[in-house]
Amino acid sequence: MKTDTLTVDINMPHKAMQSIPQGALRLVCREGSVWITLDHEQRDVVLNPGEHFTTRPQQRAIAYALESSVLRLEPVVCTRRTPAPRWRWWPQRLRGSGARGGATPVAA
Numbered sequence: 001m002k003t004d005t006l007t008v009d010i011n012m013p014h015k016a017m018q019s020i021p022q023g024a025l026r027l028v029c030r031e032g033s034v035w036i037t038l039d040h041e042q043r044d045v046v047l048n049p050g051e052h053f054t055t056r057p058q059q060r061a062i063a064y065a066l067e068s069s070v071l072r073l074e075p076v077v078c079t080r081r082t083p084a085p086r087w088r089w090w091p092q093r094l095r096g097s098g099a100r101g102g103a104t105p106v107a108a
Helices: none
Strands: 008-012 017-020 025-031 034-038 044-047 053-054 059-067 069-075
Touching: 008 059, 025 034, 025 044, 044 053, 044 059
Parallel strands: none
Antiparallel strands: 008 069, 017 059, 025 053, 025 069, 034 044, 034 059
16 A cells, blocks of 8 residues: 655754644754754754654644754654553453452453
């Protein structure tokens, strides 16, 4: 299966600021050095050439070029994990009907 994705390279001159759109994005520093500020978080991230950072789906960010830089935005495919059946998390002694008191797992 082929999925088409849009990858964007942003050329940022020294001291340029760029708003990063909301969405699960992989930010890759291709050249220079980029300071990433995340909305509603106290931490910031500085990316150097070859380094990357992935934003969460509802996270906003602002990029600031510490020097002339190229920042690549790549979409991240979010796959929803199917949770394991609850009984797998139960201790072994509770799984079978012969366990203490005849406890059996209940379907969720």
